[in-house]
Amino acid sequence: MTQCTTPGCRGRIEDGFCGVCGLAPVDAVAASGPQASLRPGPLSGPQASPRPGVPSGPQPSFGAVPPREALDQWLTDTSGGDSVHSHPISGNVKLSGRSGPGSIAGAVNSGGSSRSSRRSDRGMLGAGMVEVPLVPYRDPAEAVMANPVVAEKNRFCGNCGERVGRSRGDQPGRTEGFCRKCGTQFSFTPKLVNGDQVGGQYEVLGCLAHGGLGWIYLARDRNVNDRWVVLKGLLNAGDAEAHKAAAAERAFLSEVEHPNIVKIINFSQHPDPRTGIPGGHIVMEYVGGKSLRELLIERREQGTGDEVLPVDQVIAYGLESLRALGYLHSKGLLYCDFKPDNVIQSEEQIKLIDLGGVRRMDDTLSPVYTTPGYRVPEEELRGPGPTISADLYSVGRALAVLSFRFSFMREHPHSLPPRESVPLLQRYESFDRLLRRATHLDIERRFHDAGDMADQLTGVLREVLSDLQGAPHPAPSSLFGGENFTGVPEAGTHNADRMLGPPSPTEAATLLPSPLIDPADPAAQHLRGFSSLAVDELVPALRAMPAPTPETRLMLTRALLTAGRHGEAMDALQKFAEAVPGDWRTMWYLAVAELSTGRFREAREHFDELYDHLPGEIAPKLGLAIACERVGEHETAARQYQTVWGTDHSFVSAAFGLARIRLAQGDRSAAIAVLDTVPELSSLYVQAQTALIAVLATPQRATDAGDFVQAGRRLERIGLDGESADRLATRVLEAALGWLDAGGRAPERQSLLGDRFTEDGVRTNLDRRYRALAYRATGAAERYELVDKANSLRPVTLL
Template sequence: MGFAEEAPSGGRLEPGELVAGQYEVDRCFARGAFGFVYLARDRNLQGKQVVLKGLTRPHDTAAIKLAAHESRVLTALEHPSIVRIFNVVTHRGLSYLVMDHVDGPTLRSVRDAGGLTIADALACAVDVLGALGYLHRQGLLYCDMKPDNVIRAGESVKLVDFGAIRRTGDRESPVLGTPPYLVGHTEIREHGLTERADIHAVGVMLDELVECDAGEPGAESFRRLVARATADFDRRFADVPEMLNQVHGVLREVRCLADGRPRPARSAVFAESAALLDDGLSLAPPLAAWTGDGGGALADGRPSPADVAAGLPVPFPDPADPRTPLLHSVRAPDPRRLLTKLASVPASVEVDFHRARANLEAGDLAAAGHCLRSAERQLGWRAHHDWRASWHRGLLALAEGRVGAAAELFDDVYRSVPGEPAPKLALGFCAEHLSRPDTAARLYEAVWACDRSHAGAAFGLARIRLRAGERGAAVAILDEVPEISLHRHGAAVAAVRILAGHLPGGGRPSAGDLAAAADRVHTLTLDSEESWLRLATAVLESAFSFVLDHGDGSLPPGPVLGDPVSEKGLRDRLERSYRELSRQARTAGEHGVLIDRANAVRARSLW
């Protein structure tokens, strides 16, 4: 195994020299690992500018072999991010590749002039990875990815130097490349040059191109992306499609956080979840708010760790698992029936993951742990690098109430798939539960900015704003839940409750808050008249309290509060509401409490 040395200066072409009777040399403008690169003009095409890449070590048999390999293979390549090689000629006994001339700076020049933003660097990576994926599908490895070999041409980039290209699986040819982009000697000795070597080089290049502050939007996800691309062989992205998927995800996050415009995209590794991470804020107040201990300050609706464990998105089964095709057809209406069906399915890692989730949903945490241990035994040493194992361990830790341990496991998933919203959603809840609101808000915002279908992130942000006393900010976030969302109705209910509620820190609604709550509840259609009545009653109670403090006429009139809004009018409306609520009572005791409330609020007469 040898590494390329710098080419000597012999065999130089001179300006004006005619190569193959067709290409007139203008000047030498670059130097590659195996030869000089010249700018020339094609006399047969009215002086069209071309590039000649020649071999300058005529006695190096390995170099001659590689040049011949380039000639045969590269002239057949056609990809928008690869420079077009359209001819191979011989001049003075040496071979020259004739390539399109790509006008533009190299990424090295761009970096030296001030570097790239995260978004620009990732956009370049999309093109570069597209070209590498194309080469890999042809059975080729690029092997010399670095900023010097990428030209920025307008809005796109092109790979322009193929001096180190080799066949996948070739462990005989000299190893060409440039440290630190080239992987280390140990990896080459144990694995040879592989697709992961090209991925490593892209990661090093990205790290070199960008200088970003830790607090810059998307910087954390970007750094995790780079870290995985440059990690040890077993931890690194296995192929270009895997890395490209995460690059797209991180790029979406960066762009959405920058301009506030969502860019939803279906995940390639996580299924969508219909569950809403909320504990009742999205519903009308229960009857216990009047008959039990449900009074007082508005609860923020934070779900329990166990509920979050059951509601987080589920990873798609690994396509390489032998039972994945069968698992796609296994359905059941509840976890117990699902476990019964899975009992007849032959064991595999994904079958055990399915069983673990079903046991978590059924509340059998011991059985869930047993299934996860079985999956990890089958994974063997790979369990340390399989993010799906960490994800399921995190779910179990949540269900057991070990939120700190769950956060560590979800953080490991975030390192593996930094472009995915699911681990950020999970980490956001963990941070929220561990009283780290700033961290939680940053993670929730990264999810919500990209995709408005993740209503759990919106409710998480609203909860954080609510605990900070920012009533208007909480409502504004909930109002962003789109009309087409499954959770739009729940967001509308939560907004009414926040507008009319007494906040945990003691904040009381203003006249504007109450007027907005009354207007909203008037136009809101709930799943039943009973639910609407409970929500409207909560608004009436807050309005009544406000009028007692501020006097008649302090609130604007409307269908819910009356016209004009007065103490007597609100007493009459509340009395009717309590009596109507008493019809929802399930016991004589509940009925009595509500009738007592009605009698207590009833306006007193002099007669």
């Protein structure tokens, strides 16, 4: 073993890879020339895991389990007059590995790269949201290796993985020979040289790199404008396994055509110069750029050695890669060997290369080529064969390797370090949860669809960009609607206190977004017409439908919860769970039901698990924040409210929630700052300003005359009607009077709400405001009370 040459790494090289960082040594990259990233072949030897696969069956469900006894007890405690039934939501409530309706189509295809309309040295990736440094297109002729040699540490038998071609003492290792273990012939000598003509069409210029299935050559296509192409040859002509892999690759790749996947142009043969046996070569487009691994190594070489790629850039690469994988999966193909080495950035485009491991989903015979550190753990235990979730597991591992340093191979070959030990994961909780779902040891808990993962990763990217740039990055969810502001109090002095108090259980449950109606449901179009119905009309309308569908039962569950008929709601939810087992919306409505009945701890646990399952969605974070606030976990609540509000300013309840937490923590200025970020175009802007005025005008919190003056100016700007303005003004003036009575002094000639900021001026103002309110009063008792109040506050005069 030798010391790893990656900057800042203290690991040691074994079998060609570092046991700590998981990377090949830097000298290996240099030895293979600038275009080492172009090798489109699987690893061989210990880096590859050839074995028969097992067909991937139906994707299992993802499990989170409220026990039956707890659910029964909940129903007993909260039925509130409803008939009490036993509601065993069949065995356990589980979350499906698929994220749900609306999350697949469009998510994979929405993350396309785009070019800026102006000339720039940076490209836009990740749904056009992330600027990344352009990687210049390389002149192919400069990429040819001067001395094409495979390092001894990378020489393995293509059949059994045994080390071959190793030196002994002073005698260098053989580049050609036979494996001592299985007898298979090996050859690491290039079969093509400068000037060779392959298929009478492709003129070879030299070697670019060496991949798992053989040498990769640069050539010109003399039949098509001398365009540059890449020829991928076999490991050696006598290797039957390599022949089979190449033939399989040829069949698969003829079907593949995607902007994020290297283009296969042709398949040609050329006789081996020694044996005369024809050898096959796949002809591919030339992709002149750098692999993600090379970009990572370059960044470390330019710094202290601990550098990683920026997290927003890493996520953008992930989204582009998921587009390509989603395309392959839609064609019934599995990539099998995703890793940073196999993703190239050329200018502003991302491409998957190294398609040697691609296989059909129903293929149970072909060998599987994967890489340690990126392969799923069950593969090493001879578990199920390659699956979609295994491809997505590799994407999760690659995202982790590119975005933070950790002991990749030695300490965490199939896990991630604790969140508290990685500053990046501490800062971005949603990114942490996405990585842990993608790489979960339990197959059922992983992603099972590239579109679902891309959808959630896009949501995480919006959160990250909002934090990095200090500006919201909102977008409609493919799973949830927006906040429901029904029942939000009008602006006014009494309602300001309501906005600064936690919502009641019923208000909290009503406020949360609802899952969108599945457009594939037979009743979807009909149910959309029910959106304007009141609850007392909606429930009978839904129950009158002749053939209830899953979406009908979900809408009925929501309506019954809103009406406070919890036992009946659980009946409807039970029927939905039986009709659609494993759907995450079962747990969503269970959490909403718990929230609406004050079972905040139970709701907190279920919203937390939904957050694990949907890390890019805002709705679970908002539910978790409300539940945590009610159980006294203020730090957790503040973190979730901040994430929601920082990402999307349409969720104004998060701003009010964060302001409440800051007030509870004694940070008055932070509460004011949050409320002041509610935009003027928001339908709740006036309510936010009303609450802010109430905070400024609280005598216990006001620090000087400026607080009252600011409150008065804000009140004059927001344009409340006469009565609401007078009621809020009396609150500000009474607070200011109390502050003056306690010894406060305003600057000379300072005014407040149109009068002098003195005791007499404030009393005169209060007298006028209370008499105006008395004039508008509809009841005699209220009118007399207001007049008495005005008389008591009227300044003393000699007349």
